[in-house]
Amino acid sequence: MSIFTEKQEALVNSSWEAFEKNIPHLSILFYSSILEKVPESKDMFSFLKDFDGIPHNNPTLEVHAEKIFEMTRDSAVQLRLNGKVEVVDEVTLDYLGYVHVQRGVIDPHFLVCYVY
Secondary structure: OOOOOHHHHHHHHHHHHHHHOOHHHHHHHHHHHHHHHOHHHHHHOOOOOOOOOOOOOOHHHHHHHHHHHHHHHHHHHHHHHHOOOOEEOOEEHHHHHHHHHHOOOOHHHHHHHOOO
8 A cells, every 4th residue: 555645746746847947046945944944054065064145056056956856756756656765866765864964964954844
């Protein structure tokens, strides 16, 4: 039995399609939201460390945000089809966990991305 419905997957896919149309602007909004909620997280992102605020026209920032949203979309597909997420775009979840631990990310940090 799937733990993720077709409707939920469609919602994630439509969000991805909307995001893809304006990656530069939405990337800035995404990171602005994170830094507004957890300002000390700025040093966790190598592409934000040396800037005051969120740098505009920053290809690294845009690529990172795009990767996050793309992995979210791919995870939604896997959840619906397999009931679990095993590999996210050729990157294992173990590696992602390792990187997040190295950067000092803890559980409450993930909640800043939660939309209310």
